[in-house]
Amino acid sequence: DAGITQSPRYKITETGRQVTLMCHQTWSHSYMFWYRQDLGHGLRLIYYSAAADITDKGEVPDGYVVSRSKTENFPLTLESATRSQTSVYFCASTPREQGAFSGQPQHFGDGTRLSIL
Amino acid sequence: AQSVTQPDIHITVSEGASLELRCNYSYGATPYLFWYVQSPGQGLQLLLKYFSGDTLVQGIKGFEAEFKRSQSSFNLRKPSVHWSDAAEYFCAVGASGNKLVFGAGTILRVKS
Numbered sequence: 001d002a003g004i005t006q007s008p009r010y011k012i013t014e015t016g017r018q019v020t021l022m023c024h025q026t027w028s029h030s031y032m033f034w035y036r037q038d039l040g041h042g043l044r045l046i047y048y049s050a051a052a053d054i055t056d057k058g059e060v061p062d063g064y065v066v067s068r069s070k071t072e073n074f075p076l077t078l079e080s081a082t083r084s085q086t087s088v089y090f091c092a093s094t095p096r097e098q099g100a101f102s103g104q105p106q107h108f109g110d111g112t113r114l115s116i117l
Numbered sequence: 118a119q120s121v122t123q124p125d126i127h128i129t130v131s132e133g134a135s136l137e138l139r140c141n142y143s144y145g146a147t148p149y150l151f152w153y154v155q156s157p158g159q160g161l162q163l164l165l166k167y168f169s170g171d172t173l174v175q176g177i178k179g180f181e182a183e184f185k186r187s188q189s190s191f192n193l194r195k196p197s198v199h200w201s202d203a204a205e206y207f208c209a210v211g212a213s214g215n216k217l218v219f220g221a222g223t224i225l226r227v228k229s
Contacts (some may be wrong), residue, residue, distance in 0.1 A: 003182075004160075017139075031215045033216070033217075035219075040126075040221055041221060042121075042123075042207060042219040042220050042221040042222050043161075043207065043219040045216060045217075045218075047218060048214065048215075050215070052213065056214070058216070061145070070136075090160060090161070092161075094215050096158055096215070104153060105163045106161075106217055108153075108160035108161040108162075108214075109160050110158070110160045111158075111159075111160055111161055
């Protein structure tokens with residue numbers, strides 16, 4: 001029962017570099033999400049995906065790129081990292097059900113702590 | 118647009134005392150409401166959820182929450198706090214596209 005795994009758990013990089021955070025889930029959930037967590041802001045949605053090859057912007061998408069070629073993977077790329085992107089990043093997934101919102105809870109990975117110097 | 122307010126950034130409670138964490142939401146229709154808990158260095162774990170029906174919802178670890186439509190609130194409660202309950206707690210409301218909108222969180226400290 002691997003669930004949802006994120007890698008790396010910790011990453012330090014420099015401004016201007018490209019960074020990719022990985023997310024893998026074993027449940028075949030349709031929906032996947034990327035959040036960033038910053039003190040005083042809770043979790044803010046960066047991007048989400050309803051299925052393979054379907055992605056959409058969340059609340060704070062600028063500076064990030066996502067792809068979803070396979071249902072189980074949802075990588076997040078910072079194309080040119082900035083200090084303001086220092087944060088803890090969480091990936092989550094949830095199954096698809098009937099209706100616009102199924103009410104199913106999201107399942108979270110353990111996060112990636114990213115520091116940009 | 119949906120929004121969630123958790124008025125208390127930090128709360129300190131003595132072990133064995135009761136706990137109430139506040140959550141207010143803004144949503145036009147009947148909301149889907151959630152409480153999650155996050156221990157240090159961990160992801161978020163679902164405590165409980167409300168979709169419809171009984172307004173008092175039971176969750177894991179002895180937590181419960183009450184949905185009050187008239188007050189747009191979904192407060193989390195526990196009758197007797199244990200030291201292991203020290204964590205950060207997030208209230209969230211469901212949004213279209215299976216998204217969640219989170220509050221800023223409340224950090225619970227438990228003193229012995």
